[in-house]
Amino acid sequence: MLSRTETFSGGFADPVFDAQTAFRMLMDCMARPGEIGEVALSLSPPAPLGIAAGAVMLTLCDHDTPVWLSPKLSQSPVPGWLAFHGGAPVTPERHDARFAFFETKAPLPALGAFALGTQEYPDRSTTLIIEVASLKDGQPLLLRGPGIRDTAGIAPGGLPADFLRQWNENGALFPRGVDVVLTAGRQLVALPRTCKITAAAVAETPASEG
Amino acid sequence: MSAPDTRPAPGQDSAGETELAAYNFAYLDEQTKRMIRRAILKAIAIPGYQVPFASREMPMPYGWGTGGVQVTAAIIGPEDVLKVIDQGADDTTNAVSIRAFFQKVAAVRATTHTADATIIQTRHRIPEHTLQEGQVLVYQVPIPEPLRFLEPRETETRKMHALEEYGLMHVKLYEDIARHGRIATTYAYPVKVHGRYVMDPSPTPKFDNPKMHRSEALQLFGAGREKRIYAVPPHTDVVSLDFEDHPFEVQQFDRPCALCGATHVYLDEVVLDDRGGRMFVCSDTDYCETRQAEGHVGEMLATTATDREAAE
Amino acid sequence: MYVAVKGGEKAIANAHRLLADRRRGDRSLPGLTIAQIIAQLGLAVDRVMAEASLYDPSLAALALKQARGDMIEAIFLLRAYRTTLPRFGTSVPLETGRMQVERRVSATYKDLPGGQLLGPTFDYTHRLLDPDLLDETADVEAPARRAGETEAVMRVSDILDGEGLIEPDGEMPDDHVPGDLTREPMEFPMPRDLRLQALARGDEGFLLALGYSTQRGYGRTHPFVGEIRMGLVEVEFEVPELGLTLSLGEIRITECQMVNQFKGSAKAPPQFTRGYGLVFGQSERKAMSMSLVDRALRTSEFGEDVTAPAQDEEFVISHCDNVQATGFVEHLKLPHYVDFQAELDLVRRMRARHKPAEETTEHEEAAE
Numbered sequence: 001m002l003s004r005t006e007t008f009s010g011g012f013a014d015p016v017f018d019a020q021t022a023f024r025m026l027m028d029c030m031a032r033p034g035e036i037g038e039v040a041l042s043l044s045p046p047a048p049l050g051i052a053a054g055a056v057m058l059t060l061c062d063h064d065t066p067v068w069l070s071p072k073l074s075q076s077p078v079p080g081w082l083a084f085h086g087g088a089p090v091t092p093e094r095h096d097a098r099f100a101f102f103e104t105k106a107p108l109p110a111l112g113a114f115a116l117g118t119q120e121y122p123d124r125s126t127t128l129i130i131e132v133a134s135l136k137d138g139q140p141l142l143l144r145g146p147g148i149r150d151t152a153g154i155a156p157g158g159l160p161a162d163f164l165r166q167w168n169e170n171g172a173l174f175p176r177g178v179d180v181v182l183t184a185g186r187q188l189v190a191l192p193r194t195c196k197i198t199a200a201a202v203a204e205t206p207a208s209e210g
Numbered sequence: 211m212s213a214p215d216t217r218p219a220p221g222q223d224s225a226g227e228t229e230l231a232a233y234n235f236a237y238l239d240e241q242t243k244r245m246i247r248r249a250i251l252k253a254i255a256i257p258g259y260q261v262p263f264a265s266r267e268m269p270m271p272y273g274w275g276t277g278g279v280q281v282t283a284a285i286i287g288p289e290d291v292l293k294v295i296d297q298g299a300d301d302t303t304n305a306v307s308i309r310a311f312f313q314k315v316a317a318v319r320a321t322t323h324t325a326d327a328t329i330i331q332t333r334h335r336i337p338e339h340t341l342q343e344g345q346v347l348v349y350q351v352p353i354p355e356p357l358r359f360l361e362p363r364e365t366e367t368r369k370m371h372a373l374e375e376y377g378l379m380h381v382k383l384y385e386d387i388a389r390h391g392r393i394a395t396t397y398a399y400p401v402k403v404h405g406r407y408v409m410d411p412s413p414t415p416k417f418d419n420p421k422m423h424r425s426e427a428l429q430l431f432g433a434g435r436e437k438r439i440y441a442v443p444p445h446t447d448v449v450s451l452d453f454e455d456h457p458f459e460v461q462q463f464d465r466p467c468a469l470c471g472a473t474h475v476y477l478d479e480v481v482l483d484d485r486g487g488r489m490f491v492c493s494d495t496d497y498c499e500t501r502q503a504e505g506h507v508g509e510m511l512a513t514t515a516t517d518r519e520a521a522e
Numbered sequence: 523m524y525v526a527v528k529g530g531e532k533a534i535a536n537a538h539r540l541l542a543d544r545r546r547g548d549r550s551l552p553g554l555t556i557a558q559i560i561a562q563l564g565l566a567v568d569r570v571m572a573e574a575s576l577y578d579p580s581l582a583a584l585a586l587k588q589a590r591g592d593m594i595e596a597i598f599l600l601r602a603y604r605t606t607l608p609r610f611g612t613s614v615p616l617e618t619g620r621m622q623v624e625r626r627v628s629a630t631y632k633d634l635p636g637g638q639l640l641g642p643t644f645d646y647t648h649r650l651l652d653p654d655l656l657d658e659t660a661d662v663e664a665p666a667r668r669a670g671e672t673e674a675v676m677r678v679s680d681i682l683d684g685e686g687l688i689e690p691d692g693e694m695p696d697d698h699v700p701g702d703l704t705r706e707p708m709e710f711p712m713p714r715d716l717r718l719q720a721l722a723r724g725d726e727g728f729l730l731a732l733g734y735s736t737q738r739g740y741g742r743t744h745p746f747v748g749e750i751r752m753g754l755v756e757v758e759f760e761v762p763e764l765g766l767t768l769s770l771g772e773i774r775i776t777e778c779q780m781v782n783q784f785k786g787s788a789k790a791p792p793q794f795t796r797g798y799g800l801v802f803g804q805s806e807r808k809a810m811s812m813s814l815v816d817r818a819l820r821t822s823e824f825g826e827d828v829t830a831p832a833q834d835e836e837f838v839i840s841h842c843d844n845v846q847a848t849g850f851v852e853h854l855k856l857p858h859y860v861d862f863q864a865e866l867d868l869v870r871r872m873r874a875r876h877k878p879a880e881e882t883t884e885h886e887e888a889a890e
Contacts, residue, residue, distance in 0.1 A: 391872075
């Protein structure tokens with residue numbers, strides 16, 4: 001059950017500078033989809049929340065941002081940790097959430113159930129942080145779009161089964177839509193809604209980024 | 211006090227809250243930084259779209275770069291090297307003032323060399339030296355809404371962006387052509403970003419518009435008084451609006467810089483006397499000085515040097 | 523890494539040194555104390571607190587001193603300080619019905635429970651410069667005081683409300699969380715609570731002019747001063763964990779309830795409507811102007827057409843903040859030579875193209 005130590009420890013060692021470091025890396029990744037960022041900070045979020053996912057949580061979530069947690073994360077010490085370090089309210093309503101977190105292998109609900117923003121305010125949409133097994137050893141994917149010179153490549157392992165289909169539907173809603181951050185342990189890659197993803201031919205190695 | 215909200219945000223404790231004139235790293239409190247950071251990420255995800263944000267009152271006046279300052283404050287870290295320019299120059303008073311602000315509140319390293327900077331905050335210019343991957347250009351924006359002078363109401367312009375209804379802008383530009391034979395917009399020239407949003411590039415001369423197109427650098431725009439943040443990610447299409455029979459064109463100067471001899475750069479007109487004497491020099495002071503240091507000599511510099519020799 | 527810059531830094535430092543000198547003025551005179559400013563320029567302190575939306579007389583007085591008496595500069599200083607303060611929560615709504623009134627007047631009733639109380643007002647003073655103040659040696663008389671405890675005085679709007687003649691007082695759903703435009707981006711149309719916040723922080727002169735314009739027919743509202751009251755109210759803060767309400771102290775405020783005629787519409791029966799004004803300190807002009815503009819901004823709520831500037835929410839709210847306005851107006855003095863160069867070039871080219879046409883016209887005229 002909820003351990004006090006887990007709740008109160010494991011946050012940023014230096015909240016001001018660690019948050020800046022984590023944000024800057026996340027911003028660079030959002031600006032350059034496919035680029036893999038590495039969280040080199042010492043923080044230890046409670047399992048099953050990964051280190052990069054925890055860093056994103058502490059960097060962006062607070063009183064003003066309702067957070068949706070997957071069923072498994074809701075049952076873990078994560079809500080207490082989030083409340084203590086970020087003060088963010090947890091919401092059961094997907095469309096109210098500014099951020100949504102998933103552990104590895106968590107089933108991915110319909111993206112359309114989250115906030116997609118409106119045509120007038122497309123920014124009022126959920127950002128999903130999805131933990132995957134790895135970012136380099138799985139299915140090779142080609143990325144195109146703003147932030148990428150020609151194509152970029154990632155190879156996430158353990159991506160939810162219908163992610164690509166859902167992502168295409170999400171892209172068709174532009175400027176509305178969700179944004180995604182894939183995390184794997186200390187690593188993360190950002191997928192803004194503008195990013196077009198296609199499966200790379202099996203024989204083809206992922207194109208080197210930018 | 212122990213109300214639910216009384217606990218200071220992480221990191222705020224060092225701020226010495228009740229003391230007058232105490233401040234957090236980079237001035238803004240952590241909650242404000244998070245709010246701005248969230249807006250920046252959404253701005254990057256929706257290129258050219260103006261994200262509303264709860265702009266804070268800064269210790270400098272609205273209209274003097276509070277938007278750019280807030281964006282810079284939200285992204286800057288101890289490892290950064292900051293360059294601040296106004297009208298292309300590092301030594302204009304407001305640039306000096308903003309640079310001093312960040313040196314004071316963030317103890318950050320400053321430079322005038324475009325290539326050495328990780329963050330460049332600018333008012334009205336894009337540096338001549340091509341920006342590189344890893345650099346962030348932060349624009350100070352007075353009026354972020356490109357449609358504002360055609361339609362003053364936010365409620366209306368927001369609808370026009372939602373419906374991608376930009377006919378009014380084309381009508382305005384075409385009226386210019388009908389009346390003046392050319393598009394009479396010389397700065398803050400509207401662009402279309404990633405084929406979707408019409409965006410105000412801030413009051414940079416249109417000479418600089420092509421530099422925004424598929425830039426290697428991340429471009430962030432902050433409008434403090436109007437409470438908007440927007441962005442252009444690297445490698446993103448930024449197309450100046452035009453017509454097939456009147457394609458977009460930039461200003462041409464018919465002479466090189468009088469100090470460094472540079473061509474294809476934006477020049478400032480410097481009035482030399484009251485008899486119509488004037489010279490044209492680089493607006494980008496760093497670019498000009500670098501060229502002079504490399505031995506490039508413009509017409510006026512050569513004259514000055516000769517004069518000096520003659521005097522000796 | 524120190525960066526040497528050319529002139530700018532030195533010029534700024536020297537300008538600030540001169541400013542400090544001018545602020546202090548003649549050194550043979552004693553410097554103003556904060557206590558003096560609070561005690562003797564109290565209405566200036568009030569205005570700074572009101573438009574900075576920070577109730578702290580000492581800091582407002584300091585800001586006034588630092589700003590050399592420039593009100594908007596002082597408001598700006600205090601606002602910039604306010605932004606750095608942590609937020610503990612929201613107070614319990616002020617109960618102005620329990621105000622210890624120092625002044626209370628109604629234009630709608632000759633007499634009423636609690637009576638008319640003029641208080642410290644400029645009204646009915648003859649505006650003649652007082653030479654006695656040139657050399658203030660004579661003692662100023664102590665004020666006359668009514669014996670006994672101050673009692674709560676009923677609000678005039680409650681009298682009308684009892685008869686059902688006036689609309690209910692700004693009903694909000696129970697779960698309504700008051701907005702805060704210093705923490706959230708503005709969006710139009712705006713709920714009335716946010717609008718009132720904007721007006722309470724708004725520039726006194728701007729609101730005065732707008733209120734005046736409604737009286738001259740630009741969005742007429744047929745206003746009557748139901749009541750103006752000024753005095754001390756208690757600020758309370760609920761602490762749910764402790765299950766108690768703490769008193770944070772008393773603040774002086776001015777409240778104006780403007781009663782406006784309304785002929786009724788298909789939806790609502792004829793009844794009086796409200797315009798509301800509330801400001802920190804003693805400022806009747808601001809509270810009255812605010813209540814006129816509040817009512818004018820409710821035009822569409824009553825199914826009336828928006829035809830005048832004071833009724834236009836986006837226009838009024840976007841331009842009422844004097845810190846924003848002064849910043850943007852004054853930014854025009856910053857260098858704009860890069861843009862101007864672009865315009866110069868264009869105008870020269872257009873003139874060159876225009877010239878032959880002009881010359882032709884002159885020839886024709888000469889021929890006539």
